[in-house]
Amino acid sequence: MRQFLGILRARRKFVVVTLGLGALLTTGVILAIAPTYSSTSTLYMSTPSTGVADTYPQSSTAGQRAQSYADLARGPEVLQRVSERVDAGLSVSDLADQVETSVVEKTLLLRVDATAGSPELARRIASVEAEEIIRLVENLETPSDEEIPAPIIALLADKASFNPNAVAPNLPLGLGVGLLLSLVVGVAGAVLRDLLDTSVKTSEDVESMTSNAVMATLPYDPVIKKQPLCIEDGGGALAEAFRVLRTNLQFSNLDATRQTILVTSAIPDEGKTFVAANLAIAMAKSGRSVLLVDADFRNPGVADLLGLENSVGTITVLLGRASLEQATQEHVSGVSFLATGPKPPNPSEVLDTRAMRDLMSTIRAEYDVVIFDAPPILPVADAAILLTEVDGALLLTRYGSTSREHLRQAVLRIETVGGRLFGTVLNRTPRKALDGYGYGYGYGYGSTPEPARPRTDRSETRVRDVRSGRRVKR
Missing domain, CATH: 3.30.70.1130 (EIF_2_alpha)
Structure with missing residues (x-):
């Protein structure tokens, strides 16, 4: 009964819409019938x-x-x-x-x-x-x-009676029957849709497919459309969820003094860039030196999210046109950022080179935490190549979007290349699916402050000049 009520609660919009359409259809049919x-x-x-x-x-x-x-x-x-x-x-x-x-x-x-x-x-x-x-x-x-x-x-x-009132159609009776049938159809449809729905929606779904615990459940907050970065202290339930993710990642490898984390997803549009950027910010707030690397050479998006430049980055360093220090940019949140640079024609071949492995070793030695925003693991081989050089991966799943089969195949791909899966993150979880629990004390939705916009003024963004190696203002 609890599962049945949970289905109705999750599919209540479908039931209500079906009930409304049934009422309109029933009323239309009744009014179209000639009176008798x-x-x-x-x-x-x-x-x-x-x-x-x-x-x-x-x-x-x-x-x-x-x-x-x-x-x-x-x-x-x-x-x-x-x-x-x-x-x-x-x-x-x-x-x-x-x-x-x-x-x-x-x-x-x-x-x-x-x-x-x-x-x-x-x-x-x-x-x-x-x-x-x-x-x-x-x-x-x-x-x-x-x-x-x-x-x-x-x-x-x-004698034959005279009744001026029509005996059919009976509007109250017909409408009642129509609403009852619509309700039955709505409930049956909701249950059927839930049975046929193969998308990931609960922590149990994730754990059964991955055999790993859910590192964090990120609630959906409409504020992220205007302000996707959790820079301000506090920041509401979403910022607290990233702090929970940061803590869980720290405990996943207690013996390591430095961490290299690959953030990927099974398929595109799961929110991996958003998660990688905010995780880096949460890590930087704990006092650790953090480098966020955009390793998605096919579709780079971190620079736009942070309000920084993407013209100079990893490819520039690999080509010898700039040093790592010159290509690294500083964000107002305290996160260092290494963009992709010019788009290469063969991303997989670039990642699978000695020069790339040497660069990753250098990065690991200079920063406490290095976070790679990698492409989705199923469509291309880029993330699988990077997995052999990092400590572990953080696999992102999107509530109601990622299918169980895609998630299973993604975990299998990680295991095939010998990579380590730290855990999974369930992203964009509706409030109604959070089972009523919050993240800490005082971070409820009702008291979520309005996050401030990040400072993206070029005059405040510092990058190192490629030619001189000096920090200059742009």
């Missing part, structure tokens, strides 16, 4: 008695014959005469659908129910039908000997 009016007349099947002793047998005979006349009243001959008398352009088949005759249980009453598109026509049909039944009984029951009375006669007990 009804009229009822009642006949009494009388049994003329010749004596008290004969009353019961004759009544029993009348009751048995009443059902027969109810069936005969809907025969083609009777309905044809009714059609001719009503003169409303109704065929015998039309009247067969509009006229019902039945015997009231345990009585000698024969009831005629007629429906039509107007109350006047319904009353006219019921009245004529009753008259034709009386005529039918008279023709069949009158003996040839005029001195012998008819054993059964039909008398008009109630």
